[in-house]
Amino acid sequence: MGKYDFTTRPNRLTQFTSKWQASETNPDLLQMWVADMDFLPIPEIKETIINYGQEHIFGYNYFSPELYQAVIDWEKNEHGYAIEKEDIVFIDGVVPAISVAIQAFTQKGDAVLINSPVYYPFSRTVKLNERQLVENSLKVINGRFEIDFEQLERDIIEHEVKLYLLCSPHNPGGRVWAKGDLEKIAELCQKHGVLLISDEIHQDLALFGNKHHSFNTVRNSNKNFSIILASATKTFNIAGTKNSFAIIQNKSLRQKFQRIQLANNQHEVPTIGMLTTQAAFTYGKPWLEELRRVIEENVTYATDYLTKNTKIKVMKPEGTYLTWLDFSAYGLAQPDLGEKLKREAKVVLNDGSHFGKEGKYFARLNVATPLETVKEAVARIARVFPK
Numbered sequence: 001m002g003k004y005d006f007t008t009r010p011n012r013l014t015q016f017t018s019k020w021q022a023s024e025t026n027p028d029l030l031q032m033w034v035a036d037m038d039f040l041p042i043p044e045i046k047e048t049i050i051n052y053g054q055e056h057i058f059g060y061n062y063f064s065p066e067l068y069q070a071v072i073d074w075e076k077n078e079h080g081y082a083i084e085k086e087d088i089v090f091i092d093g094v095v096p097a098i099s100v101a102i103q104a105f106t107q108k109g110d111a112v113l114i115n116s117p118v119y120y121p122f123s124r125t126v127k128l129n130e131r132q133l134v135e136n137s138l139k140v141i142n143g144r145f146e147i148d149f150e151q152l153e154r155d156i157i158e159h160e161v162k163l164y165l166l167c168s169p170h171n172p173g174g175r176v177w178a179k180g181d182l183e184k185i186a187e188l189c190q191k192h193g194v195l196l197i198s199d200e201i202h203q204d205l206a207l208f209g210n211k212h213h214s215f216n217t218v219r220n221s222n223k224n225f226s227i228i229l230a231s232a233t234k235t236f237n238i239a240g241t242k243n244s245f246a247i248i249q250n251k252s253l254r255q256k257f258q259r260i261q262l263a264n265n266q267h268e269v270p271t272i273g274m275l276t277t278q279a280a281f282t283y284g285k286p287w288l289e290e291l292r293r294v295i296e297e298n299v300t301y302a303t304d305y306l307t308k309n310t311k312i313k314v315m316k317p318e319g320t321y322l323t324w325l326d327f328s329a330y331g332l333a334q335p336d337l338g339e340k341l342k343r344e345a346k347v348v349l350n351d352g353s354h355f356g357k358e359g360k361y362f363a364r365l366n367v368a369t370p371l372e373t374v375k376e377a378v379a380r381i382a383r384v385f386p387k
């Protein structure tokens with residue numbers, strides 16, 4: 001038994017929770033989709049919010065030295081990444097930061113590259129900003145995603161790519177990129193003058209002994225052409241409090257980023273997000289260590305159960321709490337797959353095709369919920385998708 005409760009699933013049906021909204025009217029449905037965890041926050045975050053409610057006046061705030069220090073210490077202690085206060089730019093979300101970066105560093109029509117399948121706001125943001133989307137397909141080799149570096153270089157050259165949006169660790173595949181992968185990416189970016197945005201929001205959730213390498217720790221010169229995006233929100237399940245940060249060590253890039261942030265009036269962050277981030281990074285380590293063990297157990301259970309009892313091919317993640325399920329053996333068209341999961345299995349997963357064309361016949365299963373719920377979800381799936 002650990003110190004924290006990872007076995008009770010809180011009732012989220014009264015909390016305007018996106019993940020569980022459809023269960024408000026259809027309580028039989030198990031919600032196993034959006035990247036949000038059904039675990040209670042750490043007590044210190046709760047206390048911080050209670051204290052905010054009781055003691056504060058809710059006016060404008062500045063970014064406190066304690067908040068900067070909490071981020072600096074977390075990056076150093078958890079990821080061996082040494083940064084200075086001036087490198088950090090706070091913003092309300094990683095996805096908003098992606099918009100700012102696209103607007104700051106590219107023009108309409110410029111090519112922006114992603115490795116698909118990938119977290120769907122990447123392609124959406126590129127397209128809505130009227131940039132040219134270049135999709136470099138990931139390859140499945142030995143049950144995990146790999147980057148085809150020769151194809152990557154051809155794509156960069158052919159489309160004159162200006163910006164590369166990397167998801168590291170990778171959602172939905174759970175790949176924790178090896179140092180060698182990041183070195184090759186860096187070489188190609190440098191060779192072809194490509195700026196790299198490294199979305200490292202899942203950085204704290206490397207599992208099974210895998211190690212996350214922040215892009216700039218791989219080679220010192222990477223900081224000249226990179227923007228690192230991260231936050232405490234995914235790790236500590238506080239996405240609704242809205243706060244994240246960009247680490248931009250190159251001054252001229254940082255100034256360009258901040259100029260667009262200001263042009264969009266996106267330079268302020270809710271006070272509550274600042275406070276929860278600070279509390280999470282200051283007190284959250286023991287909880288996170290337990291969480292990782294819980295997720296490892298859940299991932300292993302779901303992978304083994306589905307592999308044994310169904311024809312689904314499970315991509316077992318090296319990090320994140322997301323599993324990528326290949327349903328192609330059942331020969332169902334994509335909308336029918338989602339419908340069958342929802343209507344017959346009564347489980348809601350993310351539709352794989354939203355992550356890119358490579359996600360056709362796939363679905364993404366989130367296992368960040370008590371093990372009993374994971375067991376129930378995979379048993380329901382196996383009843384409808386037998387071996």
Ligand SMILES: Cc1ncc(COP(=O)(O)O)c(C=O)c1O
Nearest residue numbers: 035093094095096119171201244
């Ligand atoms: C790769 C990735 N980036 C960004 C986000 C969301 O970031 P934010 O809520 O800070 O905008 C998610 C959420 O699941 C994610 O998986």
